[in-house]
Amino acid sequence: MEWVTSPTAMQRTALRLRREGKRIGLVPTMGYLHEGHLSLVREARRHSDVTVVSIFVNPTQFGPNEDLKSYPRDPARDRKMCAQTKVDYVFAPSEADMYPRGHSTYVVEESLSRHLEGATRPTHFRGVCTVVAKMFHLVLPDVAVFGGKDAQQAAIMERIVRDLNFPVEIIVAPTVREPDGLAMSSRNAYLSADERKQAVCLSHALHWAQEAFRKGQHEAAELKSGMAKVILYAPQAKVDYIECVHPETFEIVPVVKKGAVVVMAVWIGKTRLIDNAIME
């Protein structure tokens, strides 16, 4: 496994691999890897000859009052996990190399990005789209794998690839969960022992919605209020949003059809967690 920090070196390597006819698979991450990320790596490997994991805590996707500085980091552990999962290249650039002085270009998606995560975090998706475009140009992947937990992000990735014609196939891999149902996330590290127990309310609420949907409840308002009731059992949980949306446009739907996505963001104390489920 090679650990690459220079964007120029990464791009040169990628151009060479492409010329050699190798298929490149990219898993973009912010590091502090967990089993969820490793499942994305395995998915990338199934679709490519060479697997690249990027590790970069991207400053442009954090708002001014968000957790950029406290975001958990452990490069040594990440390195070991990548090596064990047979990653070929880890691309871990510095902030100064990724955003040189006078950086002034952004990729913006103006439809799906406007609400839900985009409402709570107004410049978040602009930062995500920009860094992903940069990663696509530096790593030149044939396929890029994103986690299903960030459903809105994944839908936006599909949209920017379509709109800007990136020669990249997006694969969205299923959310990996702890045994009790909590979706794996680097931010779970923020939770106290008690909060960790309460955090299971997200997946419980989604499970309830899935069951209700299967029993014939297709009214978004009913599904939402039922989920909010499940969340109420966790005393430190506070709903940011619960919505039923179209899987591609992420427009809010009043009537939930098969394939629609129920998305939610919930504060557990000072930690904001998101999760989602596809209704089927």
Place this chain on the structure above:
Amino acid sequence: MEWVTSPTAMQRTALRLRREGKRIGLVPTMGYLHEGHLSLVREARRHSDVTVVSIFVNPTQFGPNEDLKSYPRDPARDRKMCAQTKVDYVFAPSEADMYPRGHSTYVVEESLSRHLEGATRPTHFRGVCTVVAKMFHLVLPDVAVFGGKDAQQAAIMERIVRDLNFPVEIIVAPTVREPDGLAMSSRNAYLSADERKQAVCLSHALHWAQEAFRKGQHEAAELKSGMAKVILYAPQAKVDYIECVHPETFEIVPVVKKGAVVVMAVWIGKTRLIDNAIME
């Protein structure tokens, strides 16, 4: 020469050429080709194995009151000129294929784009950056050649390539001029015979500035007022802007150093022309 209209077919061809180790040179145009464009094609050929000319009157770079509908078009003549100049592929997609329903992603440059052309045409550069990003992803060029007449556009292209790490080298080719000095432009077709004569005032003003600079005049204010006086000789000419700017950042400079660019936009009747000169 192949005439390609499908974005998918163009990208598939480009991916194949890349795998074969061919260097691709792109000249992005809006068609209605003239000798200026052909000089870009020859420059592209000097740096590549396969030359692609894109012809697309890009709607997103026109403002609501601009000349999108009346912009001159002559595909048959363009085709002939491309064949004669030994272009390998012409990529001429439709508007519907380039901007499918629900298109919502843009590339924005927020520093160099804000003034001069960007002040008069607020969404212009957003449209240019977006369509160029799309062309880069569809044609996968090693080098892309832009005309020096659009100096601000060329500087913005260099900036977006740097900021988003496109694996593309930008070449800016010198402006090609009519025998009397008028910079070649598809929009010259709008000029009446009388306006055509007056349009030479732009290059005369730049010539005056170049001479004054060589004689030691480095004050931007003096250069600008001298140029404005030259323009006054053309009765139907009206200055939009004349500025002295840094060649990379396009920031306005009060003192003009070697390498600075004098840029100008002038209305000749209802036609808006731009031109520029590097002070040396």
